[in-house]
Amino acid sequence: MKQDNKAVRETPLVIETRGLERNYRLGTETVRALRGVDLEIRRNEYVAVMGPSGSGKSTLMNLIGCLDSPTSGEYRLNGQLVSGLSDDALARVRNREIGFVFQTFNLLPRSTALDNVALPLIYAGRPKAERRERAMDALASVELADRMTHRPNELSGGQRQRVAIARALVTKPSILLADEPTGNLDSKTSEDIMMLFDRLHQDGQTIVMVTHERDIAARAERVVTLLDGCIASDNLQDPLRFPTLAERSSG
Numbered sequence: 001m002k003q004d005n006k007a008v009r010e011t012p013l014v015i016e017t018r019g020l021e022r023n024y025r026l027g028t029e030t031v032r033a034l035r036g037v038d039l040e041i042r043r044n045e046y047v048a049v050m051g052p053s054g055s056g057k058s059t060l061m062n063l064i065g066c067l068d069s070p071t072s073g074e075y076r077l078n079g080q081l082v083s084g085l086s087d088d089a090l091a092r093v094r095n096r097e098i099g100f101v102f103q104t105f106n107l108l109p110r111s112t113a114l115d116n117v118a119l120p121l122i123y124a125g126r127p128k129a130e131r132r133e134r135a136m137d138a139l140a141s142v143e144l145a146d147r148m149t150h151r152p153n154e155l156s157g158g159q160r161q162r163v164a165i166a167r168a169l170v171t172k173p174s175i176l177l178a179d180e181p182t183g184n185l186d187s188k189t190s191e192d193i194m195m196l197f198d199r200l201h202q203d204g205q206t207i208v209m210v211t212h213e214r215d216i217a218a219r220a221e222r223v224v225t226l227l228d229g230c231i232a233s234d235n236l237q238d239p240l241r242f243p244t245l246a247e248r249s250s251g
Contacts, residue, residue: 019073048217051226099168103183156191
């Protein structure tokens with residue numbers, strides 16, 4: 001399905017960076033991890049961020065996710081300038097606006113799936129009854145309603161990642177940031193998780209995904225490639241054009 005460029009331009013910006021730079025001190029040297037990145041991501045876009053090791057993609061994700069602040073430049077999230085906020089203010093924005101999905105799941109091992117998913121709502125100060133209801137809804141949305149009382153060691157890798165996705169979605173974030181979400185999964189489970197991301201995008205979720213795998217990136221509608229802290233390419237493509245595992249097997 002080709003995108004309507006006019007419709008895309010009229011969609012509100014969720015992420016906007018201008019001249020974004022991030023420098024680190026390494027001994028007596030200064031490492032320029034990002035070198036003036038200009039990036040716009042609109043509501044309901046599905047963007048993959050690629051690049052070799054050291055290209056700056058993790059640094060960019062940390063800045064977009066409000067886990068770090070830039071050395072210079074501006075970052076606006078839903079129109080709000082967040083690049084100059086204090087750590088406490090960044091934490092509030094992060095908990096309200098951003099859902100994180102990690103390669104290693106980052107689940108609490110002694111807590112049930114339901115309690116893991118409800119955790120961000122505790123930080124948000126939501127009442128217990130609301131936390132439970134929203135966590136149950138989030139688990140149902142990733143097809144794990146029948147596993148809510150299970151602990152992580154009682155779940156498969158794919159199920160654990162689904163719990164992590166439900167946790168990321170429970171606050172109804174503006175953006176879902178996924179860092180190598182299939183990195184610890186086999187090919188069949190990876191396909192299942194990517195189909196879930198496809199569905200979330202179709203339901204209106206804005207997704208930004210870091211990956212080094214081209215077949216995973218091909219699932220997105222847009223691929224941004226970083227090299228030496230700069231955007232080397234930014235290409236629109238047909239969304240969901242990558243064949244499913246079954247289609248690849250039959251071919």
